[in-house]
Amino acid sequence: MGGTLTAGRVAGSGTQFAMTHHLKAALVFPSEAEPIANGMVSIEDGVIAAVGAARREPDAVHLGNTAIIAGLVNAHAHLELTEFDRPLGWPGIGMAQWIELLLAHREQSAADGAKTAQDPLDRWAAVRRGLAESIGCGVTQLADIAAHPWPAELTAGGLLDCVVCREIIAPTPERLAGLPPDAAAEFGLGSPAAPESVAVDGPLSSGGHLEGAASCVDETSSPRSDGVTGSQWSSSHSQQAEYRRGLSLHAPYTVLPELWPAAARQSERRRQLLAVHLAESQEEIELMASGGGPLRALLESRGAWSAGLWPGPRGPGDYLRMLEKAHRLLIIHGNYLDADSLELLGRWRDRAAVVFCPRTHRWFRHRRYPLAEMLDRGIALAVGTDSRASSPDLNFWAELQAIAADYPEVPLPRVLALGTAMGAAALGRSPPWGRLVVGAPAILTFVGLPPGSGDPFARLFDGRSRPVGRWLPGSTSLESLQHLAGR
Known part of the structure; x- marks a missing residue:
């Protein structure tokens, strides 16, 4: 649900399949641009592939009156x-x-x-x-x-x-x-x-929020550990x-x-x-x-x-x-x-x-x-x-x-x-970690918004807003997000 298999080719290998997800929300807060009303974040193989206005995607997940922000x-x-x-x-x-x-x-x-x-x-x-x-x-x-x-x-x-x-x-x-x-x-x-x-x-139960897994790579293990990609994060889902x-x-x-x-x-x-x-x-x-x-x-x-x-x-x-x-x-x-x-x-x-x-x-x-x-x-x-x-x-x-x-x-x-x-x-993570931008690992938090309209940031930090879910690379259980659609 909410995902499409797309074929892609990796140099020196055969065809591999990557899962693409499209998440729509009342507001999306890109890290380097103005908030987007009725926005959408597309994720491919654990990496943010697109951020912009919502478009027609038959498999998109609608998060309702929710904001998507960086994790x-x-x-x-x-x-x-x-x-x-x-x-x-x-x-x-x-x-x-x-x-x-x-x-x-x-x-x-x-x-x-x-x-x-x-x-x-x-x-x-x-x-x-x-x-x-x-x-x-x-x-x-x-x-x-x-x-x-x-x-x-x-x-x-x-x-x-x-x-x-x-x-x-x-x-x-x-x-x-x-x-x-x-x-x-x-x-x-x-x-x-x-x-x-x-x-x-x-795994530790996430209390009803979208479950996923992350490889928390030690800075000492590799000089490039800050540059772990979403696909590398996803591939470790079944590992310790x-x-x-x-x-x-x-x-x-x-x-x-x-x-x-x-x-x-x-x-x-x-x-x-x-x-x-x-x-x-x-x-x-x-x-x-x-x-x-x-x-x-x-x-x-x-x-x-x-x-x-x-x-x-x-x-x-x-x-x-x-x-x-x-x-x-x-x-x-x-x-x-x-x-x-x-x-x-x-x-x-x-x-x-x-x-x-x-x-x-x-x-x-x-x-x-x-x-x-x-x-x-x-x-x-x-x-x-x-x-x-x-x-x-x-x-x-x-x-x-x-x-x-x-x-x-x-x-x-x-x-x-x-x-x-x-x-x-x-905490030692280099950009684009911690950002909602194309090319960053898809590490997101979903914030339920109060009803109404007005300044996007004022709505986001309204005392009635609260986190309602997360997205981490390696997640496959999109059904747990469906309860947000009615917000």
Whole structure:
């Protein structure tokens, strides 16, 4: 249904058959052109073959009052924290207070013998729930911060292009010496390097959305891994899916300074993404500048403070410079970056991006995010959900709607780019990844629109719009899209 077999010839081989699909929708949002009312996207062998006004095609699938956009990219999540039903604490809570609540929750759960994200079984159950929720919200690519490497039996199933960044916390020499051997190896701390990628088996149910599979090729496996075509993606549908592996230093107040350049060198050697929480709170800035404040008090109370954590007055830019050698940087939050940091990130725009998490930002009531200023400076940006411990849910589309509502000075086409093309670039995918253009892999998200007419972008980001499906190369079950025709 909705597909036509067309014959084509490959050099040096016989005839092969490629499936062509035509998807019609009320609005189509090309990445490099104006929105198209009553538009159509044609897909051939997993690649976007045409984008334009709808034309007569007997096998076309009509998606009804729906928008077709490039696939959504969540550039920051903590899926191991999907156990929470609501954010911890209260609006405006301090960072040290929030961390204390998180630690107390884990300790109480362990004391009660309850299974939580601390328990291996429930940890992966939480990750699976997070993956399913992300897929149900239209996400096609995702970067996760993980305290533990995903095991082979974790069934991501290729339905998300994932980067999993292994995180370490080592605020004292004793905790550094006590790192698990696999974590030490991951960061090149004296042990043989861990494998560059990990295979994960089996499909994860997409909760009624169009199912497909993706080969998440590790950047380290090939210098051209960013250029994977739709047909290459499709051909791996029956094979094991892989996720790309990255690194994560938690934050300046939880990782000894000498580990920062070491992690950057490891990122460079293995051509991996390196993520770090930086300038997230005013309390962190206070600790950097003076060596004191609520975060130091928290660390001391937990036996996690060492003199080496504060080598003297510093700013975010000093920590950035220690990461200069990294292959690719992901700066998480950056709510309190100073002029020095912004200047550096502007110069490093081709290999460093800042991830803004709007609803977590709201929860902590941080100062207004300098989003428009950072965009004007040419700083690379992306958007993330963070976790359910600081945000209502993992609805990535709601993050973009929050930006549209809270930052009217940012043009809506730019908001869409933040959640698609700019996110893909931040995670190391080169154009045309993350774009709805001819020649790009057919990685799409479908957004149900409110009734009515008017400005296409205003309709797209209306508070009533919501993701209703996705398209990934390798998909064949078009019947699951038929429910959209009546929208």
